[in-house]
Amino acid sequence: MEFFNVVTVSDARMIIDDNFNIKIGYEIVNLDECTGRILYEDVISKEDVPAFKRSAVDGYAVFSKDVFGASESIPSMMNLKGEVLMGQVPVERIEFPGDCVYVPTGGMLPYGANSVVMMEYTERLDESTLLISNPAAPGENIIDAGEDIKTGEVAIKKGTRLRPYEVGVLSSLGFLNIKVSRKPKVAIISTGDEIVKADGIPKPGQVRDINTHLLYSLIMEDSGEPVVYGLIKDEFSLLKNTVEKALSECDAVIISGGSSVGKKDETVNVINSFEGPGVLIHGISVKPGKPTIVGKVRDKIIFGLPGHPLACAVMHRVIVSHYLNSLTGHKLLEYPVTCTFNINYHKAKGREEYLPVMLDYDGDKIKATPVFGKSGLMTGFSKAWGYIRIEKNQEGIKEGQVVYAYKF
Ligand SMILES: Nc1nc2c(c(=O)[nH]1)N[C@H]1C(S)=C(S)[C@@H](COP(=O)(O)OP(=O)(O)OC[C@H]3O[C@@H](n4cnc5c(N)ncnc54)[C@H](O)[C@@H]3O)O[C@H]1N2
Numbered sequence: 001m002e003f004f005n006v007v008t009v010s011d012a013r014m015i016i017d018d019n020f021n022i023k024i025g026y027e028i029v030n031l032d033e034c035t036g037r038i039l040y041e042d043v044i045s046k047e048d049v050p051a052f053k054r055s056a057v058d059g060y061a062v063f064s065k066d067v068f069g070a071s072e073s074i075p076s077m078m079n080l081k082g083e084v085l086m087g088q089v090p091v092e093r094i095e096f097p098g099d100c101v102y103v104p105t106g107g108m109l110p111y112g113a114n115s116v117v118m119m120e121y122t123e124r125l126d127e128s129t130l131l132i133s134n135p136a137a138p139g140e141n142i143i144d145a146g147e148d149i150k151t152g153e154v155a156i157k158k159g160t161r162l163r164p165y166e167v168g169v170l171s172s173l174g175f176l177n178i179k180v181s182r183k184p185k186v187a188i189i190s191t192g193d194e195i196v197k198a199d200g201i202p203k204p205g206q207v208r209d210i211n212t213h214l215l216y217s218l219i220m221e222d223s224g225e226p227v228v229y230g231l232i233k234d235e236f237s238l239l240k241n242t243v244e245k246a247l248s249e250c251d252a253v254i255i256s257g258g259s260s261v262g263k264k265d266e267t268v269n270v271i272n273s274f275e276g277p278g279v280l281i282h283g284i285s286v287k288p289g290k291p292t293i294v295g296k297v298r299d300k301i302i303f304g305l306p307g308h309p310l311a312c313a314v315m316h317r318v319i320v321s322h323y324l325n326s327l328t329g330h331k332l333l334e335y336p337v338t339c340t341f342n343i344n345y346h347k348a349k350g351r352e353e354y355l356p357v358m359l360d361y362d363g364d365k366i367k368a369t370p371v372f373g374k375s376g377l378m379t380g381f382s383k384a385w386g387y388i389r390i391e392k393n394q395e396g397i398k399e400g401q402v403v404y405a406y407k408f
């Protein structure tokens with residue numbers, strides 16, 4: 001008996017893309033607050049970085065021809081004209097054959113110099129005489145103006161999730177107020193008569209609430225703002241009132257639990273009780289997470305995720321994150337690790353599977369071993385490095401087969 005009219009993961013994503021076309025807008029945040037946020041527009045440099053030609057080492061600025069062929073046995077004898085001071089335009093110039101000027105790391109290159117010889121290859125004879133025992137090719141030990149970023153260059157692309165390294169680039173360009181996508185507000189509603197708060201003591205038959213906290217962190221990872229609506233009993237009117245409130249306050253709503261077809265599974269009924277198209281998807285051909293629901297009420301999206309924590313987490317990644325990324329414009333870049341599968345694994349045809357794996361070195365190769373556990377069990381997940389995706393019609397994986405592991 002088949003309860004759901006299942007669609008594939010890619011169909012589900014297409015249905016979401018076709019039915020929702022809401023952009024989240026932007027806000028300006030201070031540079032020190034923007035880590036993890038999604039850049040709303042390209043950052044274009046208004047200047048060259050660095051702005052001036054500077055030395056990459058502590059040493060002596062020279063005209064390279066003057067030290068051509070210099071060696072320990074036949075050093076070049078140079079005329080030391082003075083020194084460059086940090087943060088100042090050099091007073092001395094390289095004008096005559098054999099001129100050199102001391103320049104510290106990061107100091108501006110004096111006029112006429114085209115390379116810098118490191119301190120280690122020099123010997124000071126007196127106030128104005130220096131021996132250089134190593135040649136320096138033109139451009140050696142010099143950082144050119146604009147070598148890092150040129151005026152007009154796109155320094156960071158829109159849709160980038162900002163990391164500390166992008167923050168460094170933004171500060172080098174003098175941008176202190178950053179235009180980032182607004183954080184989508186995502187409601188978390190946990191359902192289930194048997195669920196007690198995570199700090200509660202479960203009685204026989206009860207379980208602690210995992211999904212509220214799991215979803216909270218997943219939404220944070222998606223640069224969203226989680227809003228918790230608490231634990232709701234499996235009762236139509238309670239759930240409907242909570243969804244009503246969440247719809248008026250948030251950009252998207254997640255209901256955890258009650259996605260299946262049990263007597264107390266009210267999610268579908270509640271979604272269909274509002275005006276609007278209601279349930280768009282009930283059932284995705286994926287393991288774990290098959291009973292997943294996607295609905296539309298008043299132009300807003302409602303997800304009904306399976307109560308099993310593993311299924312809830314996987315479907316958040318596969319479906320909810322897809323939507324949140326399109327809201328924020330986040331261009332997700334994933335670089336899977338190529339591994340060798342460690343066992344023979346059988347899978348039934350018809351459902352795409354997301355299989356949690358541990359990774360380990362096997363000589364110079366990386367082997368992937370599945371972390372088995374029913375989707376109601378959580379710890380397997382935390383032991384996994386990531387997951388591999390097994391295609392819908394694939395019947396399994398053979399030991400030694402190459403697979404691609406994606407990080408959780
Ligand atoms: N007759 C069928 N039964 C089920 C099917 C099916 O196709 N036909 N699918 C199974 C699959 S697959 C999944 S996944 C689950 C999904 O069930 P629900 O979304 O309705 O979830 P619940 O029944 O409410 O809960 C399932 C399980 O998870 C525990 N749970 C729920 N919420 C939390 C929470 N916040 N923290 C921790 N644990 C939670 C709950 O206690 C249950 O043990 O349906 C199968 N059944």
Ligand code: MOO
Nearest residue numbers: 288289290311375
């Ligand atoms: O989709 Mo269920 O999560 O396979 O257990």
